[in-house]
Amino acid sequence: MRPRILWSMFGTFSSLVALIVLLIFSPPGLSHPKIKWAFLQLEDLRGAVSLFKVDHGKLPTSLQQVHTAGYLLRGIPSDPWGREYVYRAKIHDFDLYSVGLNGIDERGAGDDVTDHDKRYSCIDYSVGCPYGAVELLQGVLALFFASSLLYLVALLALISIRWTQKRAAGRVQI
Incomplete structure (x- = not known):
């Protein structure tokens, strides 16, 4: 050629x-570093809560109980905005999330950071913006x-x- x-x-x-x-x-506009960081921390916290449940046969009443039992060696992390993660034990399951940018507990709705499946707003996090x-x-x-x-x-x-x-x-x- x-x-x-x-x-x-x-x-x-x-x-x-x-x-x-x-x-x-x-x-x-497709990702926000604080959301990614929250996902990583949430995965660690969910794993620690699940291990606690397997070993003790019941869900912990708080993240502090998980830490005291030795499942969170570095302590309970704050979310990327400097707030505590929300943990609520139910009968067979639990809720665990960050209240997100606005700091208001919307029970996993609104801008609360819960999991990868949730849609996060362009206005709040510059995620998914055209x-x-x-x-x-x-x-x-x-x-x-x-x-x-x-x-x-x-x-x-x-x-x-x-x-x-x-x-x-x-x-x-x-």
Whole structure:
């Protein structure tokens, strides 16, 4: 194949790679770090409560009881907004969640952080927001930058290969 055709194919390929990387690692408005942190802490707390139930045959009355029994070695964490997690034991199950950004206990509704299945509001957490003009422009600029960087790396590699080939050819002729 001709070098120009290969170069053109590489440009298309590098643009696709850059787009995929951008979509995977930096989707604007699709996640909030405090919600992710709350999910991690909630998973740990749910696991500790479940272990307590298995070992003692009943649910604990509070998270303090779980900590005192040795299932939370580092203590009871605060949620990402600095508040206590809400724990309510029922007969066979329990509720465990963060009151979220507004600090109001809405019994798991509203902006309370409960689990991955819940929809979190664009207004409160900037999650699931439609793409605006600024985000779209940022995406286009990031794509342009990433593909330009890939072009530069490929150009340097091509120059290096040709320079090495010319050097090797020069040594053979001598």
